Amino acid sequence: xxxxxxxxxxxxxxxxxxxxxxxxxxxxxxxxxxxxxxxxxxxxxxxxxxxxxxxxxxxxxxxxxxxxxxxxxxxxxxxxxxxxxxxxxxxxxxxxxxxxxxxxxxxxxxxxxxxxxxxxxxxxxxxxxxxxxxxxxxxxxxxxxxxxxxxxxxxxxxxxxxxxxxxxxxxxxxxxxxxxxxxxxxxxxxxxxxxxxxxxxxxxxxxxxxxxxxxxxxxxxxxxxxxxxxxxxxxxxxxxxxxxxxxxxxxxxxxxxxxxxxxxxxxxxxxxxxxxxxxxxxxxxxxxxxxxxxxxxxxxxxxxxxxxxxxxxxxxxxxxxxxxxxxxxxxxxxxxxxxxxxxxxxxxxxxxxxxxxxxxxxxxxxxxxxxxxxxxxxxxxxxxxxxxxxxxxxxxxxxxxxxxxxxxxxxxxxxxxxxxxxxxxxxxxxxxxxxxxxxxxxxxxxxxxxxxxxxxxxxxxxxxxxxxxxxxxxxxxxxxxxxxxxxxxxxxxxxxxxxxxxxxxxxxxxxxxxxxxxxxxxxxxxxxxxxxxxxxxxxxxxxxxxxxxxxxxxxxxxxxxxxxxxxxxxxxxxxxxxxxxxxxxxxxxxxxxxxxxxxxxxxxxxxxxxxxxxxxxxxxxxxxxxxxxxxxxxxxxxxxxxxxxxxxxxxxxxxxxxxxxxxxxxxxxxxxxxxxxxxxxxxxxxxxxxxxxxxxxx
Numbered sequence: 001x002x003x004x005x006x007x008x009x010x011x012x013x014x015x016x017x018x019x020x021x022x023x024x025x026x027x028x029x030x031x032x033x034x035x036x037x038x039x040x041x042x043x044x045x046x047x048x049x050x051x052x053x054x055x056x057x058x059x060x061x062x063x064x065x066x067x068x069x070x071x072x073x074x075x076x077x078x079x080x081x082x083x084x085x086x087x088x089x090x091x092x093x094x095x096x097x098x099x100x101x102x103x104x105x106x107x108x109x110x111x112x113x114x115x116x117x118x119x120x121x122x123x124x125x126x127x128x129x130x131x132x133x134x135x136x137x138x139x140x141x142x143x144x145x146x147x148x149x150x151x152x153x154x155x156x157x158x159x160x161x162x163x164x165x166x167x168x169x170x171x172x173x174x175x176x177x178x179x180x181x182x183x184x185x186x187x188x189x190x191x192x193x194x195x196x197x198x199x200x201x202x203x204x205x206x207x208x209x210x211x212x213x214x215x216x217x218x219x220x221x222x223x224x225x226x227x228x229x230x231x232x233x234x235x236x237x238x239x240x241x242x243x244x245x246x247x248x249x250x251x252x253x254x255x256x257x258x259x260x261x262x263x264x265x266x267x268x269x270x271x272x273x274x275x276x277x278x279x280x281x282x283x284x285x286x287x288x289x290x291x292x293x294x295x296x297x298x299x300x301x302x303x304x305x306x307x308x309x310x311x312x313x314x315x316x317x318x319x320x321x322x323x324x325x326x327x328x329x330x331x332x333x334x335x336x337x338x339x340x341x342x343x344x345x346x347x348x349x350x351x352x353x354x355x356x357x358x359x360x361x362x363x364x365x366x367x368x369x370x371x372x373x374x375x376x377x378x379x380x381x382x383x384x385x386x387x388x389x390x391x392x393x394x395x396x397x398x399x400x401x402x403x404x405x406x407x408x409x410x411x412x413x414x415x416x417x418x419x420x421x422x423x424x425x426x427x428x429x430x431x432x433x434x435x436x437x438x439x440x441x442x443x444x445x446x447x448x449x450x451x452x453x454x455x456x457x458x459x460x461x462x463x464x465x466x467x468x469x470x471x472x473x474x475x476x477x478x479x480x481x482x483x484x485x486x487x488x489x490x491x492x493x494x495x496x497x498x499x500x501x502x503x504x505x506x507x508x509x510x511x512x513x514x515x516x517x518x519x520x521x522x523x524x525x526x527x528x529x530x531x532x533x534x535x536x537x538x539x540x541x542x543x544x545x546x547x548x549x550x551x552x553x554x555x556x557x558x559x560x561x562x563x564x565x566x567x568x569x570x571x572x573x574x575x576x577x578x579x580x581x582x583x584x585x586x587x588x589x590x591x592x593x594x595x596x597x598x599x600x601x602x603x604x605x606x607x608x609x610x611x612x613x614x615x616x617x618x619x620x621x622x623x624x625x626x627x628x629x630x631x632x633x634x635x636x637x638x639x640x641x642x643x644x645x646x647x648x649x650x651x652x653x654x655x656x657x658x659x660x661x662x663x664x665x666x667x668x669x670x671x672x673x674x675x676x677x678x679x680x681x682x683x684x685x686x687x688x689x690x691x692x693x694x695x696x697x698x
Contacts, residue, residue, distance in 0.1 A: 007377065008066045015060045015374025021367035022053045028363055033353040045341050045352040051334055055327045056371050062324035063214065063378035065221040067271055080108045080175035082233060083152040087144050088162045089117035093126060094512040095163030095279055097575055098583040100130045108171035109158065113151045115144040129572060143252040146244045149236055161230040163279025165587040170275040174233040177268045184238030184265035187216060188231040190276035193590040198284040201390060202475055210387065214379040215325065220269030224321035227253045227267055231276035238265050250290060254297040258306055261318035277587040291398035298329035328391055332399035335392035339430065339469065343437045346462055349452015357457065357666045386472065394476050397426030427473050431622060434470045435629030438463065442632025460670035463633050467677045470629060479622055480684035491516065492582045500548065501529030512578040514566040522561055523550045531565065535577040538585060542577035546570055623685050630678040637674040
């Protein structure tokens with residue numbers, strides 16, 4: 001995960017060079033480029049640029065410490081014993097069962113406490129099944145932290161959310177940090193083994209990989225990491241002295257982090273190999289609520305009554321760490337302001353600043369390129385170019401909603417092809433606004449001339465930036481020609497013989513709730529029969545006999561039938577076998593901690609989904625709106641009619657003759673860039689239009 005020391009030094013040099021270039025650029029902007037631009041546009045635009053520079057500088061500071069590649073696991077100087085707390089809040093019983101079974105293999109765990117936020121009787125029955133301590137919370141308590149400190153008996157406890165799968169050495173890996181009496185929380189490194197969920201982007205990268213794998217471990221090397229919740233080893237004495245926040249888990253953990261830092265405690269986050277696999281979130285509404293809570297918690301950490309902007313709250317290191325951590329959760333605010341100023345400049349026909357092309361090439365270009373590359377390398381390439389812009393666009397809706405409790409948000413039908421209408425609404429709004437502005441600008445430049453006349457270079461630059469934002473928004477909406485997502489369930493590849501009723505079938509993939517099978521005979525939808533098979537796991541082979549219902553039947557090209565089976569009632573022994581085979585062992589194989597196996601021998605995880613919850617009409621309308629924006633952008637990129645007539649009636653001849661001067665070469669280059677970006681977006685939308693739709697999930 002980390003980089004070699006010489007690579008990290010090189011990344012530091014790039015980042016520092018870029019920041020020095022940024023300082024020179026901002027000084028030049030303030031001294032020379034503000035003249036000739038309206039105050040109402042130039043000043044807020046400069047403020048937005050300055051905030052972006054400070055945010056980048058904070059990330060560079062946070063990622064500056066060199067990664068620690070090795071770690072000594074000897075714990076002779078500190079007892080690696082702890083209780084385990086499993087928090088249940090809206091999780092399924094299968095998720096809880098998987099975590100409880102995995103904890104049976106974790107070294108150093110004494111008692112297990114199940115903290116039930118919802119107070120469900122079936123959770124209490126499962127606690128009895130696994131001989132765990134059951135504790136229900138107060139109805140107003142949404143995180144259970146006040147119960148944890150009183151329910152555990154050891155000096156420290158391991159906190160897990162139901163569905164998360166720890167490695168067997170998680171306690172022994174995290175315990176050494178607690179040998180330091182000033183360390184309150186050791187946050188373990190967690191990953192997502194799935195490659196597609198509402199938390200994954202179109203490139204199948206998890207949205208939080210940067211925070212989990214790079215930013216928090218880097219802050220932890222200063223003792224200023226953020227407590228993320230699950231996967232943490234917590235000192236009980238430190239938790240008992242905290243004012244407990246009863247809000248969501250994210251808000252409670254982040255506010256507790258601020259309180260711990262203010263009280264002089266340290267929070268560490270060891271890097272290296274992951275010690276936890278997070279539950280795969282398939283509910284887009286849950287992800288949306290989490291993003292809302294992150295914005296609210298970040299705003300509280302910075303501007304709240306105990307925020308880092310208040311005097312005397314915490315030391316300088318903890319202040320900078322909190323600000324660096326809040327850069328991405330709060331970045332949508334700056335993105336909204338940037339889009340608003342960009343659209344206002346295009347509509348008003350005013351440039352936000354003036355300057356020569358040479359000055360921009362010498363000052364802005366090195367600043368932008370070196371800082372972007374430097375931060376990417378410092379993060380070990382977990383933060384790639386464009387990720388910050390994608391995150392800020394994706395979370396505009398969550399940011400706007402953060403002033404209200406997301407639990408009160410009404411359910412709405414899907415927009416385009418995102419299950420969460422709140423995500424889709426913000427992105428659709430951004431696409432529509434940018435498209436309308438580009439179309440109006442193009443109509444004015446070619447026909448009506450009703451808007452102010454912009455210098456051609458400034459106009460083309462702003463149009464190119466608008467197209468870039470438009471393309472990112474369309475990509476996040478899955479309108480461009482990217483791989484379709486299949487977010488209904490993650491199935492484990494299997495090759496098991498089974499009997500279904502009186503006929504033989506072959507099970508190809510399996511979950512705790514159902515199976516995909518192939519047989520030679522046809523079954524009717526809704527038909528019930530007894531499924532008999534054997535589930536091999538590390539702990540033995542379990543014979544399974546249960547009733548399954550045919551939910552889907554598809555004829556394959558060679559005459560076979562593909563069946564989608566849903567299990568009905570499952571006994572405890574079968575449920576344990578399914579949890580081990582489908583949830584625990586595949587995760588351990590993916591993490592490379594499964595005994596007697598390697599990561600190259602891991603069984604396949606397959607994302608299978610139904611017909612995407614989309615509005616086909618909505619997608620077509622969105623494509624039409626975007627195409628109109630491309631027409632407007634192309635119209636603005638063409639030379640003005642008077643200029644074209646004075647030189648040549650043919651546009652191609654105009655481009656050739658225009659290249660005789662440096663200023664004209666810049667305009668030609670920008671024109672070609674706008675045309676190229678427009679062409680790429682148009683072709684990508686056409687590819688997405690002809691993308692085959694997925695068959696129903698089996």
